Amino acid sequence: MPANTLIAAFTLAVHGMALILLRAGWSPERGIIRLPFAVGLLTLLQAIVGWHLLYGAEFGTIYWFVSSSIGAWLCVAASVRQGLNTDSRTHAGSITSANSTPSRSKSRRGSQWGKRSLRLAIAGPLTLICAVCISLLIARHLPFEPANAWVTAALSLPLLWAGGMILTVASERLLRHTLWTTASITATLPWLFR
Amino acid sequence: MDHRQHYRNAAMVVQMNTKRNKPGVKVVKSMRKSHAAIGLTWAMLLYLVCLSGTLAVFFEEFERWEQPTIPEYPDYTPDSIERATDMFLAQADTPPKTLYVVLPSTAMPRMHVSGDDTEFYLAADGTLTDPPAQGWTHFLLHLHNHLLLPETAGLLITGSLGVILCGLIVTGLLAHPSLLKDLFRFRNQRSDRLRELDLHNRLGVWGAPFYLMMGMTGAFFGLVGVLIAAGAWLWTDNDRDALIAAVYGEDIQIVTSEKKIDYRSAFANLKTAAPDAQPIYLMLQNPGQDTQYLEIAATLPGRLIYSEIYRFHPDGQLLSHQGLSDGPIGRQVAYSVYRLHFGHFGGFMSKALYAIMGTALTLLCVSGVNIWLARQKDWRLLHLLWPGFVWACPGALAMAAVAALLDFRPAPVFLITLPLLTIATGFMASAARVRQYGKLFLLGCLLSVFATHIGLYAEYSWRPSAVGINVGLLLLGLIIYGGLLSSFSRSSKKLGPARPLS
Incomplete structure (x- = not known):
C-alpha cells in the first residue's frame, strides 16, 4: 500500500x-x-x-x-x-421574543429609516476613507519591503473597514463616533502628504 | 402578598437589571444589533454573490459544457504553440503588447490564444478554431465579480461585500454568548423559527474560518485597486504600474535580434531549472519586436501561488524568474489570493469542498433573513418577496443559461426575469406557496437547460464535462422535486405571520 x-x-x-x-x-x-x-x-x-x-x-x-x-x-x-437536541432550554427562545419588532407608526418608521440610512452612510463611505487613510499610512511607513508593506496594508484595509463599520452601526452615540472617524482621517493626512 | 414574596421579587428584579447592565451583555446586544442591521441591508447582494460564487467554482467545467464542440486534448507540443502564435499574429492588424497562450490542463483540456480583445481556441496542432463564447459562464463570472456593473464600480461593490461578510462573521460570533453551549444544537422539530436560528448558527459558527477567508480574499480583490490608485495619486504621479511592480515584481527589458522564439529550447531549459514546475500558460511580450521575450507561468507542487513566472530569451535561454514563489512574503500572499478564493488547487476534490462551503454560505444568507422575518409580529410584504427572490435567483440563472445556449445574451434575460419573478411572488397568498412555486419554477428551468443542451449537442453529450453538468442538473432537479413533494405534504406549516385576508 x-x-x-x-x-x-x-x-x-x-x-x-x-x-x-x-x-x-x-x-x-x-x-x-x-x-x-x-x-x-x-x-x-x-x-x-x-x-x-x-x-x-x-x-x-x-x-x-x-x-x-x-x-x-x-x-x-x-x-x-437521533432525535437529540430538541430541548428548548436555551437563550434563543427568550431572545427571539425579546427582539420581536413591535408595531410602529408610519412617521416613526420613516424617521427610523432616515437614521439607519445616515448610520449606514457613515459606516460605508466615511469609514472606508478612514480605513484607506490608515492602510496607506501602513503601506508607506511600515519598515518592511514595499511588497510586504503594501500587502499588509491591503489585508488591513478590509479588517479596518469592517471594524469601523461594526462600531459605527453598533454605536449609541453616532455624533461622537462620526467625530472620531473624521478626526482620524484628519490626523493621517499630514503623514500621507509628507 | 406577604413581605417575603415581595423581597424575593425585588431581589429578582435587581438581579435581572444587574445582568442586563453587565458589559458583556451590552456588547452582545450591540453586536446583535449591528449584525442584524448590516446583514439585512446587504442580504440580497450577499446572497447573489454567494450563489454565483458557488457556481463559479466550476467555471472551467461550465465553459467546456457550454461549448462542447471545441476539440479537447491533454497535451501540447512546442510546434503547436509556435503555429498558434504565428497564425494569431498573421490575422491581427497590429500585434498585441502581450500574447497569451493558455495550455491544456486536467480541468480544461483545451488550448487558447489571446491578445488585446481577440481570443481563439486552438486545435491540437495549433490551428485557430472558434473564439470562446461570451455566454453564460462569462455572464456568471461577471455577475460574481462585478454584479454586472462596469468593471471598477462592480469590483468596488463586491470588494465591499467581502468587508461586510468579514463584519458579519465577527459580529455574529460576538453576538452568540452561548456559542460553546450550543455547539451541536439543532432543534429541527420545535418550530420553523428555531430551526432557522439553529441552522444559521451551526452553519455560521463551524464555517466561520472559511467564510472569513472568502471575505478577506474577496475584499482584497475589490479594494486593492482603491489602495493602489490612492497610493499612486499620492506618491508616484498617478503611475500605478510603478506601485504594482513594487508588489508583484518588475518586468525585464532586453534587446535582441532574434525574430523567432525557440519554444522547444525554452521548455527544455525550464525542465532543467525547475523540474517540478507545471507550465499553465505562456506570455509572449512585445511579439515581433526587438524587445520580445517569452514568459512561462508554471504551478509548483503544494504551493497556493497562482504560478511562478520564468522569463526566457527568444533563443530559449532562461533569464530569470519573477520571484512569486520565493520573493518577499507579501508578494507570495498577493499571488495566492486567487486560488484561495476560487478553490482552484488540488483538482476536483477542492472544487467539490468549496462548492459545499459556498452552498453553506448561501444558506447562511437566506436563513439570516428568515430568522428576522420569523421574528416580525406583523405581516410584511417581505415575507413573500424574500423567499420569492431566493428562489427566483437560481431560476433566473437557469433561464439565462437557456438563453445563452440558444445564442441570446444571458444578462438581459437574467435582469428581466429576476425582478419580474420576485415582484410576482408579492401577489401570492403565503410564503409557503412562494416556496412551492419557486421550487416548481426552478425544477422546470433546470429541465429546460438539460433539454436544450441535449437538443443542441446530442452528439457531444458523452464528453466528461457535458455528462458531469447534465447529470448534476438532473440530480439537482431530483432533490428539488423531493423538496417539492415534502412541501406539498406539509403545506400547512408557515414561516412568519400569514398575509391578512383583506
Missing part, C-alpha cells in the same frame, strides 16, 4: 475521531463536558499534521479547516436524526 494512502487513511481516522470526541464532549443539557471536549480539540489539532504531510502546509491547512467544518455539520445532522 503506498505511503500516501496510509497517511490519508490515518489522517481521516484521526480527524473523524477528533470530531466524534468533540461531539461526545457536548451534551444538549450540559453543554461542554470539559475533558472529552479538550481531548477532542487536541486530537483535532493533531489531525492538521496529517493534512500537512499529505498536501503540504498551504493546501493542508485549507483542507483541515474545510473538512473540520463539514465533519462538524455531519455530527450536527447525525444528532438531529
Whole structure:
C-alpha cells in the first residue's frame, strides 16, 4: 500500500475521531463536558499534521479547516436524526421574543429609516476613507519591503473597514463616533502628504 | 402578598437589571444589533454573490459544457504553440503588447490564444478554431465579480461585500454568548423559527474560518485597486504600474535580434531549472519586436501561488524568474489570493469542498433573513418577496443559461426575469406557496437547460464535462422535486405571520 494512502487513511481516522470526541464532549443539557471536549480539540489539532504531510502546509491547512467544518455539520445532522437536541432550554427562545419588532407608526418608521440610512452612510463611505487613510499610512511607513508593506496594508484595509463599520452601526452615540472617524482621517493626512 | 414574596421579587428584579447592565451583555446586544442591521441591508447582494460564487467554482467545467464542440486534448507540443502564435499574429492588424497562450490542463483540456480583445481556441496542432463564447459562464463570472456593473464600480461593490461578510462573521460570533453551549444544537422539530436560528448558527459558527477567508480574499480583490490608485495619486504621479511592480515584481527589458522564439529550447531549459514546475500558460511580450521575450507561468507542487513566472530569451535561454514563489512574503500572499478564493488547487476534490462551503454560505444568507422575518409580529410584504427572490435567483440563472445556449445574451434575460419573478411572488397568498412555486419554477428551468443542451449537442453529450453538468442538473432537479413533494405534504406549516385576508 503506498505511503500516501496510509497517511490519508490515518489522517481521516484521526480527524473523524477528533470530531466524534468533540461531539461526545457536548451534551444538549450540559453543554461542554470539559475533558472529552479538550481531548477532542487536541486530537483535532493533531489531525492538521496529517493534512500537512499529505498536501503540504498551504493546501493542508485549507483542507483541515474545510473538512473540520463539514465533519462538524455531519455530527450536527447525525444528532438531529437521533432525535437529540430538541430541548428548548436555551437563550434563543427568550431572545427571539425579546427582539420581536413591535408595531410602529408610519412617521416613526420613516424617521427610523432616515437614521439607519445616515448610520449606514457613515459606516460605508466615511469609514472606508478612514480605513484607506490608515492602510496607506501602513503601506508607506511600515519598515518592511514595499511588497510586504503594501500587502499588509491591503489585508488591513478590509479588517479596518469592517471594524469601523461594526462600531459605527453598533454605536449609541453616532455624533461622537462620526467625530472620531473624521478626526482620524484628519490626523493621517499630514503623514500621507509628507 | 406577604413581605417575603415581595423581597424575593425585588431581589429578582435587581438581579435581572444587574445582568442586563453587565458589559458583556451590552456588547452582545450591540453586536446583535449591528449584525442584524448590516446583514439585512446587504442580504440580497450577499446572497447573489454567494450563489454565483458557488457556481463559479466550476467555471472551467461550465465553459467546456457550454461549448462542447471545441476539440479537447491533454497535451501540447512546442510546434503547436509556435503555429498558434504565428497564425494569431498573421490575422491581427497590429500585434498585441502581450500574447497569451493558455495550455491544456486536467480541468480544461483545451488550448487558447489571446491578445488585446481577440481570443481563439486552438486545435491540437495549433490551428485557430472558434473564439470562446461570451455566454453564460462569462455572464456568471461577471455577475460574481462585478454584479454586472462596469468593471471598477462592480469590483468596488463586491470588494465591499467581502468587508461586510468579514463584519458579519465577527459580529455574529460576538453576538452568540452561548456559542460553546450550543455547539451541536439543532432543534429541527420545535418550530420553523428555531430551526432557522439553529441552522444559521451551526452553519455560521463551524464555517466561520472559511467564510472569513472568502471575505478577506474577496475584499482584497475589490479594494486593492482603491489602495493602489490612492497610493499612486499620492506618491508616484498617478503611475500605478510603478506601485504594482513594487508588489508583484518588475518586468525585464532586453534587446535582441532574434525574430523567432525557440519554444522547444525554452521548455527544455525550464525542465532543467525547475523540474517540478507545471507550465499553465505562456506570455509572449512585445511579439515581433526587438524587445520580445517569452514568459512561462508554471504551478509548483503544494504551493497556493497562482504560478511562478520564468522569463526566457527568444533563443530559449532562461533569464530569470519573477520571484512569486520565493520573493518577499507579501508578494507570495498577493499571488495566492486567487486560488484561495476560487478553490482552484488540488483538482476536483477542492472544487467539490468549496462548492459545499459556498452552498453553506448561501444558506447562511437566506436563513439570516428568515430568522428576522420569523421574528416580525406583523405581516410584511417581505415575507413573500424574500423567499420569492431566493428562489427566483437560481431560476433566473437557469433561464439565462437557456438563453445563452440558444445564442441570446444571458444578462438581459437574467435582469428581466429576476425582478419580474420576485415582484410576482408579492401577489401570492403565503410564503409557503412562494416556496412551492419557486421550487416548481426552478425544477422546470433546470429541465429546460438539460433539454436544450441535449437538443443542441446530442452528439457531444458523452464528453466528461457535458455528462458531469447534465447529470448534476438532473440530480439537482431530483432533490428539488423531493423538496417539492415534502412541501406539498406539509403545506400547512408557515414561516412568519400569514398575509391578512383583506
